[in-house]
Amino acid sequence: MAVKKFITGNFYDEAVLFPAVTKVRRAGYKIHDVYTPFPIHGLDKAMGLRDTGLHTAGFIYGITGTCTALGFITWALTLDWAINFGGKPFFSLPAWIPITFELTVLFASVGMVMTFCYLCQLAPFVKKDHFNARSTDDTFVMALECTDKTNEQEVIGFLNNLGAKDVEVQYRETEWWLGRYDKDTKRFERKVEPVH
Amino acid sequence: MGLLRYESQVRPPLVNGDKDYHQVTEDICRPVETRPSKAWWIGFIISVLVLCFGIVSVTMEVIYGVNQWNLNKTVGWGYDITNFVWWIGIGHAGTLISAILLLFRQGWRTGVNRAAEAMTIFAVICAGQFPIWHMGRVWVAFFTLPYPNTRGPLWPNFNSPLLWDVFAISTYFTVSLLFWYSGLIPDVATLRDRAKLKWRKLFYGIAAFGWTGSTKHWQRHEALSLVLAGLATPLVLSVHTIVSFDFATSVVPGWHTTIFPPYFVAGAIFSGFAMVQTLLVVTRKVLALEDYITIEHIEVMNKVIVLTGSIVGIAYLTELFIAWYGANTYEGFAFLQNRVNINSPYGWAYFIMMGCNVLSPQIFWFRKMRRNLLVTFFMSILVNCKRGYVV
Numbered sequence: 001m002a003v004k005k006f007i008t009g010n011f012y013d014e015a016v017l018f019p020a021v022t023k024v025r026r027a028g029y030k031i032h033d034v035y036t037p038f039p040i041h042g043l044d045k046a047m048g049l050r051d052t053g054l055h056t057a058g059f060i061y062g063i064t065g066t067c068t069a070l071g072f073i074t075w076a077l078t079l080d081w082a083i084n085f086g087g088k089p090f091f092s093l094p095a096w097i098p099i100t101f102e103l104t105v106l107f108a109s110v111g112m113v114m115t116f117c118y119l120c121q122l123a124p125f126v127k128k129d130h131f132n133a134r135s136t137d138d139t140f141v142m143a144l145e146c147t148d149k150t151n152e153q154e155v156i157g158f159l160n161n162l163g164a165k166d167v168e169v170q171y172r173e174t175e176w177w178l179g180r181y182d183k184d185t186k187r188f189e190r191k192v193e194p195v196h
Numbered sequence: 197m198g199l200l201r202y203e204s205q206v207r208p209p210l211v212n213g214d215k216d217y218h219q220v221t222e223d224i225c226r227p228v229e230t231r232p233s234k235a236w237w238i239g240f241i242i243s244v245l246v247l248c249f250g251i252v253s254v255t256m257e258v259i260y261g262v263n264q265w266n267l268n269k270t271v272g273w274g275y276d277i278t279n280f281v282w283w284i285g286i287g288h289a290g291t292l293i294s295a296i297l298l299l300f301r302q303g304w305r306t307g308v309n310r311a312a313e314a315m316t317i318f319a320v321i322c323a324g325q326f327p328i329w330h331m332g333r334v335w336v337a338f339f340t341l342p343y344p345n346t347r348g349p350l351w352p353n354f355n356s357p358l359l360w361d362v363f364a365i366s367t368y369f370t371v372s373l374l375f376w377y378s379g380l381i382p383d384v385a386t387l388r389d390r391a392k393l394k395w396r397k398l399f400y401g402i403a404a405f406g407w408t409g410s411t412k413h414w415q416r417h418e419a420l421s422l423v424l425a426g427l428a429t430p431l432v433l434s435v436h437t438i439v440s441f442d443f444a445t446s447v448v449p450g451w452h453t454t455i456f457p458p459y460f461v462a463g464a465i466f467s468g469f470a471m472v473q474t475l476l477v478v479t480r481k482v483l484a485l486e487d488y489i490t491i492e493h494i495e496v497m498n499k500v501i502v503l504t505g506s507i508v509g510i511a512y513l514t515e516l517f518i519a520w521y522g523a524n525t526y527e528g529f530a531f532l533q534n535r536v537n538i539n540s541p542y543g544w545a546y547f548i549m550m551g552c553n554v555l556s557p558q559i560f561w562f563r564k565m566r567r568n569l570l571v572t573f574f575m576s577i578l579v580n581c582k583r584g585y586v587v
Contacts, residue, residue: 012217033410033411033412034410034411035408035409035410035411036409036411036414037217037221037382037386037409038382038414039414039415039417039418040411040414043411043414044411044412044414044415047411049411049412049415051415052415052416052419054416054419054420054423055419055423058423058427072342073354076342076351076354077351077354077355080349080351081348081349081350081351083353085353085355088355092355095354095355096354096355098357098360098363098364098434098437098438098441099354099359099360099363101430101434102360102363102364102367102431102434103363103367105367105371105427105428105430105431105434106366106367106370106371108423108427109370109371109374109375109424109427109428110370110374112420112423112424113374113378113420113424116378116416116417116420117405119416120407120410120412120413120416120417121406122381122405122406122407123405123406124402124403124405125402126405126406127401127406128406128408130389130408133389133390134389135389135408135409136382136385136386136388136389136407136409137217137218137221137386137389137390138216138217138218138220138221176406180397180398180401180402181388181391181397181398181400181401181402181404182394182395182397182398182401
């Protein structure tokens with residue numbers, strides 16, 4: 001992907017944002033995203049986003065942990081080197097439940113966090129373009145993607161009518177790239193070859 | 197400007213002083229963005245001095261061995277097990293606030309949860325050290341891990357509560373850290389976007405992982421927090437249950453009881469909340485966060501303290517009753533001769549424990565006392581000190 005053209009509008013109140021989202025969708029415009037400083041419950045439903053599959057991933061990771069723990073302990077204490085601990089059976093399942101449980105939780109949580117970071121492209125030194133720096137403070141920023149057919153003036157007027165403030169056209173990179181926030185780097189920097 | 201959401205007609209507001217979103221950001225970021233105050237420096241220097249004392253003590257212990265605290269046998273743990281249990285218990289209140297209260301949809305937790313989670317992480321770091329220090333030969337602590345070794349490979353004893361501890365504590369630390377940091381990412385992003393200085397932009401830019409606040413990301417973030425909370429809740433119960441198994445599976449009279457797991461969990465929440473109070477009463481003052489950590493928060497937490505303190509009280513009395521009622525003469529001696537008898541070696545400690553852990557929190561039945569900062573602070577210190585006498 002590359003740099004695209006967007007029309008952004010700022011909202012300062014959920015009560016204005018929600019009807020705006022519904023109306024924008026009904027009018028047939030494509031919402032690229034809404035950036036908010038905190039989670040707004042129900043906004044994903046209003047925007048028509050699919051439910052996340054992160055829960056399912058967590059369950060699968062958990063089961064993996066259970067199997068790893070039970071399988072490994074069984075192998076180590078019954079097959080690899082069976083040791084007689086106070087005359088108790090080699091396969092003493094009840095005593096292994098605590099470790100099995102801990103590893104289930106460990107695998108599920110570590111796996112889920114890593115999946116979360118992968119899906120949201122979160123990592124140190126990842127840089128992304130912002131529409132408005134205040135979107136992590138107090139502003140809800142709605143970005144509509146423009147296509148060749150989009151009538152800019154019409155969309156800007158439409159957003160203004162819905163209560164959006166400072167509606168403007170912005171060109172933004174949609175992908176992430178490796179960069180630092182103290183340096184103004186872009187995803188693709190054209191290096192001008194010196195002419196000799 | 198969107199005002200903070202109206203909560204309920206019967207409940208007082210969670211944040212005082214009609215603030216809008218931007219003011220909240222300003223207030224919360226101020227302690228991080230301005231120079232620390234004199235009060236902060238005083239607190240910091242005191243903490244560093246205590247830390248130095250701890251480092252010297254531990255160094256002495258590693259050099260000269262566990263006899264440094266008059267421990268003359270290799271089986272008993274001495275101070276280490278009490279310190280270990282105490283710190284783990286402190287940590288549990290943080291998880292309780294962040295995870296269990298999230299599952300119960302308690303709105304007030306948001307004012308204090310990050311502080312409590314940070315407390316959990318540091319408490320677990322403290323707790324995790326004690327089993328290692330008590331080993332004496334700390335440089336072979338990795339023997340507890342099941343790694344392929346040249347001794348067979350000889351695997352550790354997976355049937356032993358001490359090994360369960362290794363897994364429980366390391367899992368607990370990892371999950372607490374992930375939970376805390378994943379919740380922190382959006383907040384760090386706020387700091388990053390406000391940063392004016394170059395090094396702040398760099399530092400917060402790295403720490404915020406490129407967070408943008410996209411709705412899809414928030415949706416995943418919410419799902420992640422909920423599932424992590426759901427995992428952390430049974431994890432807390434299991435960790436302290438396993439810690440109590442360290443005692444309960446031994447054959448020491450007074451420890452060899454089935455009441456230990458629930459009693460330890462209640463005790464952990466009890467002392468942990470007291471520690472949260474100790475820290476927050478100071479924090480809200482020093483960092484000027486009185487509008488966010490309100491007197492309502494303090495009162496609610498005092499209610500938890502009186503509840504869990506009473507549960508611990510019932511556990512003590514049950515222990516005592518069973519020691520008298522049961523047929524085990526050793527158990528009977530441990531309690532009736534060796535603890536309840538004020539002239540016995542443990543008598544003084546037992547009565548201090550009973551008085552300060554069970555009787556003194558009962559003061560929080562009174563609303564006036566629950567809302568009194570000085571009483572709260574004093575009681576929280578008392579509860580924390582006396583929890584040490586439990587074991």
